[in-house]
Amino acid sequence: MNQNDQSLMKIFSLVLRERAKAASEFRSISPEMVKFFSRKELIEIITQKFEGELPDELNLMEVENNELLKLIGDDYYLISYVTSKWSKEVESLPLAPERTFIPASLKAGSAKAEAKKNETKKEDNKKEDPKQGENKG
Numbered sequence: 001m002n003q004n005d006q007s008l009m010k011i012f013s014l015v016l017r018e019r020a021k022a023a024s025e026f027r028s029i030s031p032e033m034v035k036f037f038s039r040k041e042l043i044e045i046i047t048q049k050f051e052g053e054l055p056d057e058l059n060l061m062e063v064e065n066n067e068l069l070k071l072i073g074d075d076y077y078l079i080s081y082v083t084s085k086w087s088k089e090v091e092s093l094p095l096a097p098e099r100t101f102i103p104a105s106l107k108a109g110s111a112k113a114e115a116k117k118n119e120t121k122k123e124d125n126k127k128e129d130p131k132q133g134e135n136k137g
Helices: 003-021 031-036 039-049 065-072 075-091 104-128 130-135
Strands: none
Touching: 003 031, 003 075, 031 065, 039 065, 039 075
């Protein structure tokens, strides 16, 4: 992943975090995002937004990049465009070896359950071999 992608991820995470805090009443676009997109990409995003049917009065060749951002209107369009590109890039990568993901909260409970299971095994072994229990002591 290149530096631009990492920077965009950080901006996206900030945008999403802020939106998660409270319901947004207005559409908004982060002006710092303009430096991450080429004019061609901004036009692609607008074309996707309008589903290929741009209004007749809109001449994208005459509009400045900041105005293109206003036409896009919301960070979600930018995020959607970029994540779509990233998902296509990921398709060409091989799958990672299978790993089991265990949340930390479950690991603690798992360790306790494993300890209890081992304790039960020890008690069962003592029951099977009464001499083993007598040797202790």
